[in-house]
Amino acid sequence: MLRSSAPGGGVVVMRPCLRVQSWSRREALLVLPRSSCCTTRTGSIGGGGSGRSFATTTTYRPRRLSRSAAIPPTAAARNGLGYNDAGSGSGRRRWYSSSENKNKVPMTDLERRIAAIPIERYRNFCIVAHIDHGKSTLSDRLLEHTGTISAGDGNKQVLDKLDVERERGITVKAQTCSMLYKNPKDGLDYLLHLVDTPGHVDFRAEVTRSYASCGGALLLVDASQGVQAQTVANFYLAFAQGLSLVPVVNKIDLPTADVDRALGQLESVFELDTSTAVRVSAKTGQGVGDILPAVIQHVPCPVGDPNKPLRMLLVDSWYDTFRGVILLVRVFDGTVRSGDQPVSFATGNKYTVGEVGIQYPGPVPQTTLRAGQVGYIFFNPGMKRIQDAKIGDTFTTAGSESKVEPYPGFEEPKPMVFVAAFPTDQGDYTKLADSIGQLVLNDRSVTLQKDFSEALGAGWRLGFLGSLHCSVFQDRLRQEHGADIIITEPSVPTKIVWDDGKTTIITNPAEFPDTEDYRLKKATLYEPFVLATITLPEEYLGRVIEICEGVRGVQKSIEFFHATQVILKYEVPTGSLVDDLFGKLKGATRGYATLDYEDAGWRESSLVKLNLLVNKQPVDAIARVVHSSQVDRLGRQWVTKFKEHVDRQMFEVIIQAAAGRRIVARETLKPFRKDVLAKLHAADVGRRRKLLDKQKEGRKRLRAVGNVVIDQSSFQKFLSK
Numbered sequence: 120m121l122r123s124s125a126p127g128g129g130v131v132v133m134r135p136c137l138r139v140q141s142w143s144r145r146e147a148l149l150v151l152p153r154s155s156c157c158t159t160r161t162g163s164i165g166g167g168g169s170g171r172s173f174a175t176t177t178t179y180r181p182r183r184l185s186r187s188a189a190i191p192p193t194a195a196a197r198n199g200l201g202y203n204d205a206g207s208g209s210g211r212r213r214w215y216s217s218s219e220n221k222n223k224v225p226m227t228d229l230e231r232r233i234a235a236i237p238i239e240r241y242r243n244f245c246i247v248a249h250i251d252h253g254k255s256t257l258s259d260r261l262l263e264h265t266g267t268i269s270a271g272d273g274n275k276q277v278l279d280k281l282d283v284e285r286e287r288g289i290t291v292k293a294q295t296c297s298m299l300y301k302n303p304k305d306g307l308d309y310l311l312h313l314v315d316t317p318g319h320v321d322f323r324a325e326v327t328r329s330y331a332s333c334g335g336a337l338l339l340v341d342a343s344q345g346v347q348a349q350t351v352a353n354f355y356l357a358f359a360q361g362l363s364l365v366p367v368v369n370k371i372d373l374p375t376a377d378v379d380r381a382l383g384q385l386e387s388v389f390e391l392d393t394s395t396a397v398r399v400s401a402k403t404g405q406g407v408g409d410i411l412p413a414v415i416q417h418v419p420c421p422v423g424d425p426n427k428p429l430r431m432l433l434v435d436s437w438y439d440t441f442r443g444v445i446l447l448v449r450v451f452d453g454t455v456r457s458g459d460q461p462v463s464f465a466t467g468n469k470y471t472v473g474e475v476g477i478q479y480p481g482p483v484p485q486t487t488l489r490a491g492q493v494g495y496i497f498f499n500p501g502m503k504r505i506q507d508a509k510i511g512d513t514f515t516t517a518g519s520e521s522k523v524e525p526y527p528g529f530e531e532p533k534p535m536v537f538v539a540a541f542p543t544d545q546g547d548y549t550k551l552a553d554s555i556g557q558l559v560l561n562d563r564s565v566t567l568q569k570d571f572s573e574a575l576g577a578g579w580r581l582g583f584l585g586s587l588h589c590s591v592f593q594d595r596l597r598q599e600h601g602a603d604i605i606i607t608e609p610s611v612p613t614k615i616v617w618d619d620g621k622t623t624i625i626t627n628p629a630e631f632p633d634t635e636d637y638r639l640k641k642a643t644l645y646e647p648f649v650l651a652t653i654t655l656p657e658e659y660l661g662r663v664i665e666i667c668e669g670v671r672g673v674q675k676s677i678e679f680f681h682a683t684q685v686i687l688k689y690e691v692p693t694g695s696l697v698d699d700l701f702g703k704l705k706g707a708t709r710g711y712a713t714l715d716y717e718d719a720g721w722r723e724s725s726l727v728k729l730n731l732l733v734n735k736q737p738v739d740a741i742a743r744v745v746h747s748s749q750v751d752r753l754g755r756q757w758v759t760k761f762k763e764h765v766d767r768q769m770f771e772v773i774i775q776a777a778a779g780r781r782i783v784a785r786e787t788l789k790p791f792r793k794d795v796l797a798k799l800h801a802a803d804v805g806r807r808r809k810l811l812d813k814q815k816e817g818r819k820r821l822r823a824v825g826n827v828v829i830d831q832s833s834f835q836k837f838l839s840k
Contacts, residue, residue, distance in 0.1 A: 230485055233477075241309070241312070242334070245315070246258060246316060250349065253339060257337075257399070257410075265298040267296065267298050267299075291322060292562075293328065297478060297479050298311040302412065304412060311414065314332065316353075319349070320349055320584075322564075325564075335362050336363075339369050342371050342378050345384045348686075363418050365413050366385050366391055366397070367397045369399055372400040372402060423450070423452050428453050428516055430450075430453060431449070431455060436561065438557040443497065450489060455487070459516065460516070465512040473501075474496065476495055510563045532563075534565075536586060536693075537581065537582050538580070538581055539580050539606075540606055543604065554599075554600035557600070566582035567579055567580075568580050570627065574739060578604075607741070610697070610743055612626045616645070629742045644724055647721055649691060649716040649717060650675065650716060650718075651672075651689050651691050652716065653712055655687065657684070660687070663707060673690045674687070694745070726745070728778070728779075729743050729757075729778055730742050750778045754777075759784075771789065773785065774788065
């Protein structure tokens, strides 16, 4: 209920109409005039006896609104209202509800320009590069160059919308934006769709999905660093998808820039024609104007027919508090507009489209999405379960299922590391489950299943593509949902092939059989390996080889290119990535080494489950499967660190690291001691010995039946590096 003063000192009590899609009460009140409500009643205002009507109902039934109602066009479009310029000749706009006549929704200048562009003048492209080679900065300059955003110093990482992206200075989520560009060569408008992709290998799934909506890519290389490990990986991903590549050399304004060396590396490593390469400085804007003409010339237009039945691919999804699940889609054939009823091939569910639009760079509603376009949609009513939004799903118009071939979908990303997550307070379990579900909706490379620990209670086991992926997920959970969780140390899956031929994949170390298990003696154990591609200056080659050999790596190839650079390929255990292999490489090469990796399958290995025992009781949340060569070193680290974070008890606490029955390390936490001799005469030796023996026996009984109290903060400190 809102109160506002009226002329003459009266007060008007207004009960606004609330059911206008999902918009807030305040916005609904501003958009809808009084005459749109179901009922009115007259009240006396100002003491003059003049009556003035105001709404008292709380529901809204669409009806034609007053011709003179002054409603902002953007607000009306957001709420499903439209106008018609034709009419009584007065020249005034007439507003309608979309349910009354959805064909009368107004078209903005932006939408008119887009509607006039044929599919032959669409270009969908992305930017791929190594970390910190300037993808997001170049995206900012392209948005400014096309007038999508105003030029200014405040445009920094416009498409990096997550707090964690701005804090860390990296792109985590692939972000999209449509741009209108007038080509100076032919004077025609082009609709360009840009995707800014992550550079880190842990977010490779984002890059792969982005390629499905693109016909080409800008292959960006830093002029001062040249080709790096993830430049190589991203090139082959794009090449396998059949994307047209436009080479771009960035940061040409740096004093250390060597453009010729960068171009030479592009030619020697990728066999690209660099005669058409674009030289730019995304920071200063130098050369940026040459990029889009090159995109128009070398990137093909999307293929599609707007007259065919709808064929729409679900590329990404996220959760909005007011609208529910929002989908990012690529329309291959047909058209989709508000009120249509598409059906999902994956679930068979039918939905009603509530709104369609494009990212420009924020969401801008449109009347229609046509073949070749990339935009967003949400349903009204929305999806009942966030799991129904399956990335790679195909939608078509209800009744056209037999006429449309569904898109083959995306390859499911394979988790590389697993962690257990638990709420710091078990009372927050339900709330935290909703928060994790919403994040998983936005990051489908995360796997999720319920878990339970005797020490930490109910929780979840989460699978990630790497350690950085896990760290970013935890940061997003804290920043976007205000939730804090306890994360166990990352571990990798293990495979057991039993003597009867059956295979078991274990992702939870607590479920790994003990060494004494008779079945394990006849089984064969395997651990995952990755093929690591390391790019480094030649002068550090010896140190890097020593590090790789130290983690049981096997050299596969070594390649020297362009004078001083080396590409080294090693097969290393996936567990070495968890143990900060990249950090060791950076330290040995003064930060010049870069790392990329891909799955290399399973290798037979000697594996042991290492347990932490507190008074002979295992702490399941800390168990880990390690190579037998690491047991002694890791066991000593565990007991020393755990002792630092556990509070003293009334009895002695024994902390042990055990591999099966073998105790590899031990620490003892001394108990609090009461001075039982305080009131005793110094000469009474017999009485003195009797009291001390009695205290010792009491401590033994207490240790036998007492439970060690370990609070959550102790686990958090132990598990944090």
